[in-house]
Amino acid sequence: MFGWLEKRPFFFAVGVFVVIAFAGLIEIVPDFAQASRPVVGTKPYSLLELAGRQVYIKESCNACHSQLIRPFKSETDRYGMYSMSGEYAYDRPFLWGSKRTGPDLHRVGNYRTSDWHANHMWDPTSVVPGSIMPAYKHLFKNVTDLETAYAEALTVKKVFNVPYDTDIDGDGKIDVKLGSFDEAKQRALKYALKVAKETKRQDLVNMVENGKIPEIVALIAYLNRLK
C-alpha cells in the first residue's frame, strides 16, 4: 500500500492531508461554541481600554507577561482568582502569553494603581528594586491612535455581534456605549483625564486637556480594567 502511494504523489498528498487534518478537527470543533460564551458580568472593552490593549500588543508586553492564572493555590495566592474561559470572551486576540519573565497581569487592576503604573513604566526600578523590565518612556509622548481602536470596536460590533450599545445584564441601561466616533472620543477623553489625574503627572494631564491622550494613559486604563 505504501509503495503504491509513493508512486502516486496526488494520493500520497491527499493521504498526508487527511492524517494531519484529523486531529485539528476533533480538538477544535466540538467545544468551539461553548468556549466563546462570556461569563456573567463580562463586558466589552471601552474605547480607551481597547486603545490601551492595542498599545499592550504593539509593545509585545505579552512576550514577558502572562494573563492566565492557573488553578493552584500558589497562583491564586499571588494573583487572585484563577482565570475562567468566559472572561476572555471579548479578547481578540487572546493574550495569555507563554513566558513569565515578569508576573501575571490577568487581575493586575485589583492591586496596582494608576500612579504605580506610571512610575513603574517611567522607571521600573523606582518601584521594584532589582527589576529587569525596561522603561517605556516613549509611551509618555506617543499619542494614542483612537481611530484604529474605534475601527476595531466597530468591526467586532458589526462582524462578531460584540454587545456594544446594548443592555447586557437587563437592568434597563446600556452597559458599554460606543456610538459614533465623536461621541466615543469624547467619552474616552473624559475617562483619560480621570486616569491622567490619578497618575499625578501634570504633563499627562496637560496632554489630555489638549485633546491628545498619551499612550501610557490608555495602557493604564486597560491595565486597571484587568480584574
Place this chain on the structure above:
Amino acid sequence: MQNPSIEYDYTVAKWFSYLAILFGIIGMGIGVYIAFELAFPELNYVFGQYSLFSRLRPLHTNVVALGFTLSGIWATWYYVGQRVLKVSLKESPFLNGVAKLHFWLYFITALLAVISLFARYTTSKEYAQLEWPFDILVVIIWVLWGVGIFGLIGIRREKSLYISMWYYIATFLGVAMLYLFNNMEVPTYLVTGMGDPFHSVSMYAGTNDALVQWWFGHNAVAFVFTVPIIAMIYYFLPKESGQPVYSYKLSLLSFWGLMFVYLWAGGHHLIYSTVPDWMQTMGSVFSIILILPSWGSALNMLLTMKGEWGQLKSNPLIKFMVLASTFYMLSTLEGPIQSIKSVNALAHFTDWIPGHVHDGTLGWVGFMIISAIMHMAPRFFKREIYSKKMLEAQFWLQTTGIVLYFSSMWIAGITQGMMWRAVDQYGNLAYSFIDTVTVLHPYYTLRAIGGLFYLTGVLMWAYNFYKTMTAAKQIEKEPQFASPMAA
C-alpha cells in the same frame, strides 16, 4: 546513482543558502543581544525604543524561524528536489521562473516583515505576528513553492518518491493548513473605512483563539523545525556517509506516525488553562506517544552509521549530523516530559521552555542546516571546503554553547518554578515575584555566553562558506559521497 546526463541547476539553492547565512547571523545576533539584556537590563536603551527586549524578541523568533530556517529548508529543497526526482530545473523554464520568483518575493516579504515588526505592527500571536497584508504575501510565497514541488514531481524521471520528498510534501501541506486557519483575521479598515489600514482583529476570541494559536504554534514547530529537517537528514546523512538508510520500514512507521500524532500534541501548551480538560489530557498523552515516531527517525539515522562510526572522527559534517539527530532525541524526550501534567505545572511559563526550544533549534535545526549547506557548497562551486579545521572548531564551540544554554535554562526554569510555589511554615508564599527574577541573573549570563559561542560558530561557518566559494582549491568533478575538504 547519479545520472551523468542530468546537469542540475543550483542557482536558487545557492541564493537561499546565502540568505540562510545572512538571516542566521541577524536572527541569532538579535537573540544573543536580548539574552544579554535579561542579564544586563541597561542594554535595553542602546538604540532607544528599538532595542527594547519586547520589540526585539518577536524579531528574533521571526528571523530565526521564518528567515534562517525557511531559507535553509528551501536551499536544500532546490538542491535535493531535483536530485531525488532526477530532473533538472533547467528542463523547465517555467518552474525555474517560479523558483526565482519564489526567492525574490520571499526576500522582499522578509524585509517588509522586519520593518513592520520594528514599527510595532504585530498581531501578538507567536510565530504569526505579521499583519494581514504580509500574511497574504506569505500565502502567495507558499503557493509558489507548492507549484514548484508539484510541478517538478509532474516532470520527474524517478517514479517513486524518496523519503525526503514525503517530508517536503508534508511540510508544504501542513504549514499551508495551519497558517491559513490561524491567521484568519478581519482587517478593520476594510470594514469601517477608518484607522490604520494594516490593523486587523482575530476571527477567534479568547479560549478559542488560544486553542487555534497553539494548534498552530506547536505544529509550526512540527512542520518547520521537524518535518523538513528530517527531509534534510534523510538525504544528506546517507549521501555524506555513503551508507544506505538503515530501514525502510522504520522510515515508514516514523513518517506516518509523526503525521498522525504530532497535531494532537498542541494541547500541551494549554495545560491548566481554560481549554476543556479532555483536550489538555489528549495533548499530554499524545505528546508521550510522539516519542515513538520521533525516536524512530533519529534511530534510523544513527543506525545508518552502523559499522561506519569511524567517519564520526574523520568527517566534521558527519559529526554535525549525528549530533543533530542526538539533540533531536534529547529534545523529543524533554518535550513529552514537560507535557506530563505535574511537570508542566512546574515548567510552564519558566525558562525551562525556551531552554527546551533551543536544544531543538540550535542542536537539531541549526546543525542540520549548517551541515547541509556545507555539504552542498563543494557541489555548488566545484571547490573543496575551505577549512576542515575551522569546521571542527566550529562544531566544538557550538556544542559547548548549546550545553551552556540548555543547562543554565534547566536550572533557571526549575529554580523559578520551585520558588513561585514555595511556602513558609504558615503556608504563605515564601518569595515575592522579584526574588524569583533577581535569582536568575547568573543563569541568564551563562545562557547569553552560550548563545555567543553559538553565534561565533555561525560567523565561522559564514567565513568558511565564503572562502569555499571564492578561494578553495577547485575540484574536477562533483564528489559522490564525502565532501572534500582542505585541512
